[in-house]
Amino acid sequence: ARAAGVSADAINIGMHLDLSGPTASSMPMLRNATELAFGQANAAGGVHGRQINMIVEDNAGQPQQAVRAVQKLIRSDEVFALHNSFGSGPNAATMGLATGAGVVVFAPWAASAVMHQVSGNSPLLFTTVQNYNTTTQRALERVIPEWGVERPGVIYMEGPYGDLIRAGVNPALESLGMSTAEEAAYRPGEIDFSSQVARMRAAGVDLIIAGTIIRETVAVMAEVKKLDWDVKVLCAIPGRSTMVAQLGGADTEGLYGIGGWQLHGAETSNAEAQAFISAYQEAYGTMPDENAANAYSYTNWFLSALRGAGEDLTSDSFVAAARASGHNDFTTYTEQTFVDNHAMPEMVSIDRVVDGTWEQQIAPF
């Protein structure tokens, strides 16, 4: 039972983010929201009188830098846990290091199943990010028969994310006795998606499953609209973001998306969400996006597990408390608990962009 980083009046929590790499632009939301949640807890007297001390390091989006960052967090700052750290590669590279040193890893922003595999199913690892493979599979098994799709095609990003998407698409189609009509890959940073869309079109695809994030989702839709092609496009969880609906303008009208959590705009009626949004805006001056909301939500879950561990905070007491904890707030579709240390159940909804906002088409299932 390790209790490093826990003193009479403070708990050190580490976080490594891509502050200088290719995904640096999404980091402020994560960081701010995490800090907001910790700050609120601290203001309310901390966790059993201990203030949370959050230490942020740069992993530059590269595994080798992540290792250095985590070595510092563990060996120099002696953190009790790593929380909300970002990136599949960075998290994979540091998972063994952290759990091996007895450090709790909570809510890494990375492919959850892979993280458990890398950690050797360490009891210290708790994942909250929906598995893109299982969520995609779940969604497709529902919509393909419902929409009467016959020739589904996939556009996916080269990399772990794309692999996960296909790891969801293929079993789904298999279980329906189908296979993909066409697949087309793209590299991160690509500006043009006409060849991928042309490939789909040449194969006579009637549903494009878009394993895309933000910019790529918009670009795929723009291409579809340019060709004046009447095809359904369904993007995976990361693409179903407010940003896509807003930035895409006319291009993304009609886009379908798989939803993994609740979205809240500025005019949300949910009081909890309203409170979060105004607190965030007050602190940072900008509107929080869904990454911020999720980071905030995961942090609150983390805090409740910390509280549940009681005065005598050790990794053992934390693990026991986290396993016993449940979580339900303005972001989740339903009450979640840790099953094999992963947040379950993973419910999904099917949404569609109508007039620049996501509207639920199929309620969470």
Add this chain to the structure above:
Amino acid sequence: MRFDYHTRYRQGFALLRHRSDWLSYGLLAAALLALPMLASTYLVGELGYVFILCIASMGLMALTGFTGQVSLGHASFVAIGAYAHAWLMAQGVPFAASLPLAALISAAAGLVVGIPAIRVSGLYLAMVTLAFAIVVEQIIGMWRGVTGGYMGMMVETPQLLGLSLGSPRVFYYVCLFVAALVLLALANLMRSGIGRAFTGVRDSEAAAYALGIEVNRVKVGAFGLSAGITGLAGGLMAHHIGYLTPDAFTLLLSLDLVLMVVIGGIGSLRGAILGAVLISLLPNAVAALKSLLPAAMARQTGLEIFVAGLVLALFVLFEPTGLNGRWLKLRALIESFPLYRRDMFRRQKTYMKSERNR
């Protein structure tokens, strides 16, 4: 002033020519050997990583610094070394055999890339190597059976004679040992015939041919050597990372290596090492700098990369000959102590020479 009195030629080309060299390098070695007993595990781990980069940087220096061939794709050799080593270890090959084997595999890949280098030079070569690196990255991603694809691949803890080398302190010594070995081997090579042939090809191909140097073989050989050493660094890097994914070996790493070589000072092993130390510690420096800034500024996205760029720019602007050049000047200044002039190293105007018809 320092004068050398030699009675035999070998004194003139000894690695350490002066008593003061023996003293200073001896002290450095002693300090490096003693360090793990004194410093924190964190620092020891950091230095181990710095050594790995020193090896890779020396590898690139052999190619770019000594032979004049630019490579923007050296991350791919780090990758090949890392994956080969990890895969071999997974097949049960012991660490001590797997590491050199991985270096050999990487060297073989280097020979393959070296073949276009016969015909292509300068920026064209830079692009060929960049293209090669992109292809390698793709292959790693798609060759799931061996590399684990984008999902990655676990690296076993290194073991030697049944002893684990995995702890930071022990691994520090492993890295230090390999780095010292590489340094010594390269230093020997570069002051012998092969090293001279390298510089010959770099400075004038026409003259190199006229002296009977097989320019093509030297170029390809330099690629192989460089890739081999870089692959060796890759093997150690695999242990540093512990879990390999392709995103550890992107263009960013290639650029970092080039930066090390150039900032360190083209054509000098000391430069390669100084450059590696500087570039690898840059993030630490940026982090330290950030803590001096007001919080609102320090949190800005983009600050890290901005400061890193600024530091690099300042280095290039104020010491275009690299850290090694600065070192040599400092030493000259100290050695000529009473005689130095205030503006001994004032820079004369210089003019860009076209490198288009090299």
Add this chain to the structure above:
Amino acid sequence: MSSATPLLEIDKVALHFGGLAAISDLSISVNSGEVLAVIGPNGAGKTSMLNLVTRVFDASRGSILFKGEDIARLPRARIAHLGIARTFQNIELFDAASVLDNLLLGRHRFGAGAWWQQVLRTPALTRREEAHRARVEEVIEFLDLSPWRNAPVAGLPYGVRKVVELGRALCAEPEILFLDEPASGLNPEESRDLAFWIDDIRSDLGITVVMIEHDMALVNAVADRVICMAQGRVLAQGTAAEVQAHPDVISAYLGA
């Protein structure tokens, strides 16, 4: 003076660049042990001739026999190993290296030891390096280069750079040495040193010298035979006096 079989024989060689004939139907033979001077107006093709022999260019036609062997198609790096050395009109030194290293590179064709010996710096290799160094020191002594031994060649005065290049070629211990305008950029005193050196190179070292040169004083002093080229052909040949008296040479090259 002239032996039975020439050491080097350039036979009916031509060189074209696109439509331009830099050399057309050139035949020159070089006898063992002589100093042959090649003169001729600018652009006559003298350097091109040398570039053909050293395989910088491929001849469009003709053969080049060195000791009876046709070398016109050999790989470029082989030439030095046959015992042919050269200097360059536009000085091709290894700029970042010291004078010493430049000269040591001249020893390349005599081998530098196996790669593993070099890596380990075995005693055998050290001995070999010392042997090379000893030869290099002889050249340094011969050409009076000792003040510059450890200086990087980039900053040396033009004249010294020329001498270093000559030294580098000598370190290769060639049978035949081609010099492309060795005296250009040297003052008369230095040219005179050069004349002595060339004479010694021929008589003491037994090296055949082919010298492309515009300095007629130097040509007169050292050349056994002179060939004047113009427009890629031989215009006249013979002793220095004969050639300089040739009316075509006077009108095309020497001037009235």
Add this chain to the structure above:
Amino acid sequence: MMLDVQNLETWYGPIAAMKGVNLSVAEGRIVAVLGANGAGKTTLLNTLAGVIDPFKGKALFQGAEVQGLDADEVARRGLVLVPEGRHVYPFLSVRDNLMMGAYARKDRDAVARDIARVQEWFPRLKERDSQHAGLLSGGEQQMVAIARAYLSAPKLLMLDEPSLGLSPMLTTEIFGIIRRIRDETGTAVLVVEQNAAVALAHGDDGYIMELGRIVAADSCAALTRKEDIREAYLGGGGGYGLSGTAQRWKRRKTWR
């Protein structure tokens, strides 16, 4: 005085290449600077042309200080240098190279006339009009460099070893051309030359440089008569005297 150099001193890092140099060029004069290798002649011209910066001292050109200015500014004032070592634009045609000489000139017609003129001096340049200058022979490139400088319509033309690599005929012609330029346009000339005989024969005033200092200054005629200068720079009057038991020891004469 067209050019007045006072106590000029230039360093390369820790090396003083030129110290306390005083020199002047009067309107319409041809001034020759002689000196051994590494004496600092190139350094002098480069410093005057703004190619490198002096450490101290003054250079007054037409009464205005020019030391330390950028080379293009100096050139635009009419102080034009033909640098050592044929700096042609390798990928521009011969004609474009020449046109670059007239870059700062506005008088198109006069430029056209001047081009015709240099083509008359160097017919070779006309033949090679559209060839990339980088492919020219060494001597041809030297012609380009000289012609290009003339095309800048200089007030004071500085030439660093103009005869380098030129045939004997052209070497004499160059000085004829220099005189003609002077006579026709009143351009003053400052020339560094290894071929001391020709330089002293055509020059008006002469300077001798050794080890970075001016060691003698006089009219060319007077210098030619001085015994030690004849010895050192004019080869003692005759050829190189290799034959017989000529002085084979090195007699490098330097003033220290």
Add this chain to the structure above:
Amino acid sequence: MGRQLRAWRARMNTAWEVFAQVTVNGIAVGAIYALVAMGIVLIHKATEVLNFAHGDLLVLSAFSAWALITHVGLPFWAVVPLVGAGIGVIAYGLDAVIVRRIAGQPQFAGVMLTIAMAFMIRGAVSMGFGPESQSYDTPWTGQTSELGGVAIGNLSLVIMGVSLGIAAALWLFFRHTRLGVAMQAASQNQLAAHLNGVRVKRLNSLVWALAGVTAAIAGMFLAPLSLVDTSLWLITLKALAAIVLGGFGSLPGALIGGILIGLIEQYAGVYLPDGSRDIAPYLVLIVVLILRPRGILGDAHGRRV
């Protein structure tokens, strides 16, 4: 027989349509690569500096245009000259204040310096405009034209026109103007250019300004095709591939190289196995360079000795 033939014809027709569409797409994308490539070639041709910061100037211009359109409310037409001039001035300043200082250093130093500048610009853009992606509309957003059954975005047509226009203008400039020849001269032998009275420093800064303007144009027209985003700098890599394929220092080469890369990507993306699209241009690049070491239109001659 008749029916089979008709079915075959119909298949051929769709196949042909796809091919035509893919070709047009390739040219449209290639024009973008070419536009970026030309800015890089411009600086390289005139100063021998390989500008790795070009892509980041492009990002800067895209964000500036976005800020002017959405925050200041200017119309697109007013923004184009404004941002073009602004980036031109910034690029001039970058050369005059930073790059100029390393004149005469080996090419490497320039590469390093521009990489450092790229980092700084990238960081500054994130700090100045915020890190999030943005978007704005051009007069052609969402408009599509149809040419013989092939759809092409009007914005792509505009970009093609702009690329061609810039290529032609630059080519004429270098070939036929005194200033253009002087720029080439300055890159081939800077010392000689100084001695010929060419104000090399000012000229170089001018070239940077010009290249800055092309970067600005590329940025303003390209961003609306995808999004205004810092990752747009990655297009530099494609542009470099295009430059090398076409031959360094050749403006027509950059144009041809860009379009070739665009076409290869499209054809490989549609007709070759999945996954080959992203390496196809690079494989072609390697092969072409082995066969023609100086690219398709590069300067052919080596050094004389």
